[in-house]
Amino acid sequence: MDEIVQFENVGLRYGTGAETLADLSFTLFPGSFYFLTGASGAGKTSLLKLLYLSQRPSRGVIRLFGEDAVTMPRERLPGFRRRIGVVFQDFRLVPHLSAFDNIALPLRVAGVKEKDLEVPVAEMLDWVGLGDRSDARPATLSGGEQQRVAIARAVIGRPEILVADEPTGNVDPEMAIRLLQLFEALNTLGTTIVVATHDIHLLSKVPGAQMMKLEKGVLSDPTGSLLHPPLPKDQLR
């Protein structure tokens, strides 16, 4: 199976300090479910930023969907970003837009006609259990509700990769499990999932998920002898 993401000796340095990420080399395969773990400050968010093209690495090679994402001209980035859904650690909902309009945002950006987006957005609101909060602004939603809007926005465009940064950080354990089930459902539809979390208990909730562990900006076992080394899904079990 062709890889969907490939990092080779990737390093990231903010400003002039030490490298926040160093010598990252790994491969992600389509249709797999990955957890990215590590203590707070280990560099999980930084790694995901490289993945969702919010940041260019200081060195190394990143290949996304088979293309070099590091030297890619700026004009081509939007097209690639539309193939990646992101749940940001801080949600990044647009404050002046309703829940409906926030979820519709990726479709509108992609130029979907208004009449064609009403049904899918309404369905998505139901799917995350917010069917009755369609007109609510983010400020009037609870942390967990905002998180679900953020997740709905990340998946509405049927991305090939879903990247979620601490998506269970603001919800109770019950809701956390429900969200993970949501991701699993997407995963069975073929979406590659990457979930960053510092909560190791989550890992056991998704059977078959693979794990990458960051320690101070380095993958703690670059040779692949991890507890659950990343493998193509079809080679598991």
Place this chain on the structure above:
Amino acid sequence: MLDLFVIPSADRRLIPEGRLSGPMPWVIAIMIFLTVLAAAAGLALAQAAGDVSDELASRATVQIVEANPDSKNRQTQDVAARLRGLDLVQEVRVLPQQEVEELIEPWIGSQELSNDIPIPALIDLKLTRPAAGPELQSLRSAISPLSTTARVEPSSSYIAPVITLIRSLQWTAFGLVALLAIATAAAVIISARSALNTHRETIDVIHLLGGTDRQITRLFQRRIALDALLGGLLGLIAGTGIIWLISSQLSAIGSGLVQSLGLSWYSWLIIAAVPILGMFIAMMTARSTVMRALKKIL
């Protein structure tokens, strides 16, 4: 070009529409108001200078200085008759003695007049076209056999300094128009940057969801175009109001030079185009400001 104005409805809902937001429309209104006044002044002065110099260039005066009243009158009649026969000359008017004395009186005083000082005869000429040196020279050579003292003066020579003054006022006005255009662009740059800052988070999100620079730029361009159009129309209305007031006061004075300060229909067209040009400058400035700022974000 059309896509500058037509924003897909999908894009329109990304950033809240500005309704008379901030000082921008008012700043543009003031700019356009001043521009309209400066442009009107420049155009009126240009027209006045043109009219006056055309009018004067097709006029000339023949002066005959002769002490003996009889020979002066004879020479004047001969010269007038000769001039009437020329192609270049459309109208000849010999000024009556009375009129000449009235012209001279302010310089000499009425008592001494007509006795001691010889009063020249004046012939006012209207030419068929504006005439310069060589053609006036042909007039001179045509009449010099009839009167040795006859002098032909182009009327424009008296008023040349006034024309120069009008022209420099005119260029000052047009210079003001150019400065106001630059100031408008500068105001738009500041406003676009502050709008970018205000919406920075939203822009980042739209970027990360795959929005293009063009989509984001169009939104700002449209907001600023609307602000500029609104402000521009306000400025135009206020400006034309003032022009109308001033021109009706001027025509009440109603004499010579002042009367030629009217605005032709194409001057009015240019003035009406000022807000549209202002909107265009605003839009283009906003576009390049936003584009340049976005290029700095990945």
